Amino acid sequence: MGIIRISDIENYESKEIEIRGWLYNRRSSGSIKFLIIRDGTGFIQATLIKNEIEKEMFEKIDNIEYESSIKVIGLVRKENRAPLGFEILVKDFEVVHKAEENYPITLKEHGVGFLMNYRHLWLRSPRQNAILRIRAEIIKSIRDFLDQNGFILIDAPILTPAACEGTTTLFETDYFGDKAYLTQSGQLYNEAAAMAFGKVYCFGPTFRAEKSKTRRHLMEFWMVEPEAAYVELEESNEIQERLITYIVGQVLKNRKRELNMLEKDISKLKLIKPPFPRLSYDEAIEILKHNGSKIEWGDDFGGEDETILSNKFDNPVFIHRYPINCKAFYMKPDPQRPEVALCADLLAPEGYGEIIGGGQRIDDYNLLAEKIKEHKLPRENYEWYLDLRKYGSVPHSGFGLGIERTVAWICGLNHVRETIPFPRMLNKIYP
Amino acid sequence: MGIIRISDIENYESKEIEIRGWLYNRRSSGSIKFLIIRDGTGFIQATLIKNEIEKEMFEKIDNIEYESSIKVIGLVRKENRAPLGFEILVKDFEVVHKAEENYPITLKEHGVGFLMNYRHLWLRSPRQNAILRIRAEIIKSIRDFLDQNGFILIDAPILTPAACEGTTTLFETDYFGDKAYLTQSGQLYNEAAAMAFGKVYCFGPTFRAEKSKTRRHLMEFWMVEPEAAYVELEESNEIQERLITYIVGQVLKNRKRELNMLEKDISKLKLIKPPFPRLSYDEAIEILKHNGSKIEWGDDFGGEDETILSNKFDNPVFIHRYPINCKAFYMKPDPQRPEVALCADLLAPEGYGEIIGGGQRIDDYNLLAEKIKEHKLPRENYEWYLDLRKYGSVPHSGFGLGIERTVAWICGLNHVRETIPFPRMLNKIYP
Numbered sequence: 001m002g003i004i005r006i007s008d009i010e011n012y013e014s015k016e017i018e019i020r021g022w023l024y025n026r027r028s029s030g031s032i033k034f035l036i037i038r039d040g041t042g043f044i045q046a047t048l049i050k051n052e053i054e055k056e057m058f059e060k061i062d063n064i065e066y067e068s069s070i071k072v073i074g075l076v077r078k079e080n081r082a083p084l085g086f087e088i089l090v091k092d093f094e095v096v097h098k099a100e101e102n103y104p105i106t107l108k109e110h111g112v113g114f115l116m117n118y119r120h121l122w123l124r125s126p127r128q129n130a131i132l133r134i135r136a137e138i139i140k141s142i143r144d145f146l147d148q149n150g151f152i153l154i155d156a157p158i159l160t161p162a163a164c165e166g167t168t169t170l171f172e173t174d175y176f177g178d179k180a181y182l183t184q185s186g187q188l189y190n191e192a193a194a195m196a197f198g199k200v201y202c203f204g205p206t207f208r209a210e211k212s213k214t215r216r217h218l219m220e221f222w223m224v225e226p227e228a229a230y231v232e233l234e235e236s237n238e239i240q241e242r243l244i245t246y247i248v249g250q251v252l253k254n255r256k257r258e259l260n261m262l263e264k265d266i267s268k269l270k271l272i273k274p275p276f277p278r279l280s281y282d283e284a285i286e287i288l289k290h291n292g293s294k295i296e297w298g299d300d301f302g303g304e305d306e307t308i309l310s311n312k313f314d315n316p317v318f319i320h321r322y323p324i325n326c327k328a329f330y331m332k333p334d335p336q337r338p339e340v341a342l343c344a345d346l347l348a349p350e351g352y353g354e355i356i357g358g359g360q361r362i363d364d365y366n367l368l369a370e371k372i373k374e375h376k377l378p379r380e381n382y383e384w385y386l387d388l389r390k391y392g393s394v395p396h397s398g399f400g401l402g403i404e405r406t407v408a409w410i411c412g413l414n415h416v417r418e419t420i421p422f423p424r425m426l427n428k429i430y431p
Numbered sequence: 432m433g434i435i436r437i438s439d440i441e442n443y444e445s446k447e448i449e450i451r452g453w454l455y456n457r458r459s460s461g462s463i464k465f466l467i468i469r470d471g472t473g474f475i476q477a478t479l480i481k482n483e484i485e486k487e488m489f490e491k492i493d494n495i496e497y498e499s500s501i502k503v504i505g506l507v508r509k510e511n512r513a514p515l516g517f518e519i520l521v522k523d524f525e526v527v528h529k530a531e532e533n534y535p536i537t538l539k540e541h542g543v544g545f546l547m548n549y550r551h552l553w554l555r556s557p558r559q560n561a562i563l564r565i566r567a568e569i570i571k572s573i574r575d576f577l578d579q580n581g582f583i584l585i586d587a588p589i590l591t592p593a594a595c596e597g598t599t600t601l602f603e604t605d606y607f608g609d610k611a612y613l614t615q616s617g618q619l620y621n622e623a624a625a626m627a628f629g630k631v632y633c634f635g636p637t638f639r640a641e642k643s644k645t646r647r648h649l650m651e652f653w654m655v656e657p658e659a660a661y662v663e664l665e666e667s668n669e670i671q672e673r674l675i676t677y678i679v680g681q682v683l684k685n686r687k688r689e690l691n692m693l694e695k696d697i698s699k700l701k702l703i704k705p706p707f708p709r710l711s712y713d714e715a716i717e718i719l720k721h722n723g724s725k726i727e728w729g730d731d732f733g734g735e736d737e738t739i740l741s742n743k744f745d746n747p748v749f750i751h752r753y754p755i756n757c758k759a760f761y762m763k764p765d766p767q768r769p770e771v772a773l774c775a776d777l778l779a780p781e782g783y784g785e786i787i788g789g790g791q792r793i794d795d796y797n798l799l800a801e802k803i804k805e806h807k808l809p810r811e812n813y814e815w816y817l818d819l820r821k822y823g824s825v826p827h828s829g830f831g832l833g834i835e836r837t838v839a840w841i842c843g844l845n846h847v848r849e850t851i852p853f854p855r856m857l858n859k860i861y862p
Contacts, residue, residue, distance in 0.1 A: 005581060005629065020660075020825075021629075040625075040627060040628035040629025041628075067822040067823040069823040069825045096823075096824075096825050096826075097794075097824040097825060099822040099823050100821045100822060118815075118818075119623075120623035120815045120816075120819065123585075123623060123624060123626075124626065124627040128627070129627065129628065132628070133583060133628075135584075136583050136585070139584060143574065147571060150436060150472070152567050153566075153571070154563060155653060155851065155852055156852070157852070158589070158636045158651055159638075159650070159651055159855050159860060160860070161860050171590075171604045171605075171606075173604045175860055176640075176642070180860055182589075182613075189853055192551035192552075192554060192862070193554060195453075196471060196555040197471035197472075197560065197563070198436065198470050198471025204635065205586075205635060209607075211607070219606075220590055229471070230451045363528075381861075384549075384861070385551075385862075387552060390531045391498040391531060391534050392454075392498040392499050392528055392530050393500065421585045421587070421588070421620065422588040424590050427607055429590060429591070429609060430592050430815070431592075431620075431815035
């Protein structure tokens with residue numbers, strides 16, 4: 001008899017097995033008692049029948065609080081009414097630890113603020129379990145896609161001496177007498193790595209000390225940032241299309257149970273396939289004006305603008321060629337029309353808005369030096385970055401995909417706070 | 432005719448192809464010129480023969496500095512003397528960008544201090560390329576192993592309100608008026624996640640603000656930390672053995688060319704297989720004393736002690752059951768002998784020393800509360816951690832594997848600074 005995990009139960013029909021987990025729920029119906037046991041991989045019904053188990057055990061089970069840890073031994077049998085299609089007919093059990101009576105999270109509704117204070121326990125709920133399993137699947141699919149497509153993981157540093165775009169939204173720390181900042185993006189380092197390895201990506205936590213409370217922002221979030229030498233804007237967009245399609249495909253294939261648990265409309269995800277529509281910024285502005293937005297050419301999109309645009313399409317949509325002033329100093333101006341940048345953001349459908357920001361980088365030394373000056377950045381911090389345009393500069397592009405926003409879209413959540421195990425929000429750093 | 436990457440060249444024998452890369456080196460022999468082109472995936476010889484290419488082009492190539500970016504079109508042919516077994520017979524080329532003359536890294540020897548100032552360019556050298564490709568392979572193999580063995584990735588937070596072991600070696604930052612610290616370990620959060628998911632791992636950057644300069648320490652380093660519910664010390668050690676063996680196997684299989692480039696003695700890596708030897712701390716102390724160390728029972732091992740011990744075995748070696756006072760507050764005392772902890776460190780062979788620290792955690796509420804008091808930790812920061820022992824506590828274990836030390840061992844480097852793209856060392860945060 002083996003110790004198995006609930007997610008594997010279908011392979012053990014009619015076999016005697018042991019499950020090690022926790023008591024999630026129970027109900028009783030006279031001579032039958034039903035336990036719901038969770039082990040982290042799933043939830044299974046374990047049935048105790050009065051005349052088929054020792055009397056003492058049949059009674060003892062009533063004295064155990066929810067979330068007690070328990071080992072259950074029994075026979076796996078088909079049960080079409082059970083969520084996994086199987087149940088365990090209990091022959092024996094052992095209580096490893098009797099939980100205290102006052103488990104704070106009950107099966108009734110709680111407010112999110114309350115639940116966030118108990119995030120360490122809230123993770124045990126079926127919904128949070130499903131979301132974070134999908135998150136893990138998304139991350140794995142991104143890494144697999146990039147590894148299979150010749151991108152090499154080159155971790156960018158977290159502690160950096162300089163900011164991409166000013167220091168007002170940076171977390172600062174003392175670095176042995178110098179100032180250092182928590183990274184907002186690994187991109188500049190990625191560019192150095194792309195000139196050394198051709199195609200690279202970094203994948204790590206990034207930080208933004210913005211005093212904003214929106215459903216799309218966290219102070220600490222994860223981002224994957226691919227960067228490729230000899231790749232121009234359109235090829236970069238094509239890589240993104242393929243990546244997003246791959247992610248969605250893998251989640252549909254491997255995490256269908258979790259999507260169902262979240263009551264996600266899977267039919268929407270099944271529509272995702274290349275090519276994704278491409279709208280110029282100019283076209284997007286026209287659409288927004290027709291829809292009553294007060295946006296003017298030159299403005300960046302607000303959250304509501306993104307929602308309007310992304311609701312127009314089944315697929316994610318690229319918005320390309322933003323005004324150069326909306327974008328970071330390193331964005332390459334379109335040679336045909338220097339007031340716009342060779343850039344594209346990707347908006348997720350169903351109103352989710354931006355999940356990717358990307359573009360082609362300035363490859364000319366003089367132009368880049370000028371832009372650094374124009375943006376009043378401390379040139380001495382960027383000498384190494386300028387070196388990349390002195391020695392073998394090439395056209396190159398890259399993008400950053402926000403993990404939490406991608407998870408929110410794929411899971412159908414209206415706030416990013418549940419998409420990461422321990423969210424860091426304004427005034428919220430416990431647990 | 433396709434654009435191909437150098438690492439794929441063996442599939443294109445007798446075909447005309449295009450390579451996009453940089454000029455790494457060249458030599459001339461009268462009517463033949465040999466270029467070495469790198470594209471990030473490898474280095475290839477591209478040969479120009481005087482009478483088989485336009486005269487103007489044959490001469491033009493002499494005016495191009497090293498590290499200029501270049502597209503080369505030509506015929507792939509077998510050449511047994513070339514490192515990859517192939518070369519390109521050049522038919523045409525295009526210089527994308529002529530590098531400036533003063534490329535700081537020449538083919539002669541430079542000091543590491545100098546090279547670290549040019550880390551953004553140094554990454555282009557064959558040796559650094561090989562090391563970081565092996566690093567990427569190691570990271571991929573770890574993730575694959577854990578994913579395949581039922582561990583779920585649950586990212587731990589980087590910004591934390593409390594320290595595992597005092598605040599003296601922590602980087603501090605202001606978090607909207609509160610103090611926050613950069614994480615030293617995701618372990619405490621992992622324990623919460625293990626109670627929710629059964630088997631989990633986190634994998635991210637960790638930080639230690641230690642004013643030390645040793646060949647085994649960085650201020651910012653990456654660590655993978657698996658944690659599993661219902662797993663006791665010996666089972667945790669077995670997971671580690673299998674993981675390490677898998678990592679070494681994948682590197683031998685997929686990165687042999689890079690290991691050869693580094694002149695690593697592969698025969699040593701081929702010896703790695705379970706079971707790894709297990710020494711108790713007591714036995715280790717005896718061995719060290721026999722070898723002239725002045726260590727006494729109760730002391731932690733120094734770097735040299737680790738070197739002595741790890742040189743004794745072909746395999747990595749577990750040292751288990753350290754005195755409880757050498758270890759963190761959450762380590763479970765051995766019930767047979769409470770003055771030692773149910774813990775084990777894994778020392779890599781060839782003198783490399785500790786690459787893993789791990790152990791079984793205290794699962795008893797009262798004992799843990801006592802330890803928090805004994806270590807003078809602020810209890811209010813650990814209430815959530817104590818909750819894990821109130822509600823369904825189970826025996827559980829985990830470990831942390833340091834990526835940079837593992838890369839140093841597998842690559843055969845005597846310092847961790849080359850094992851990470853942009854190392855953060857004492858007084859060293861540029862570029």
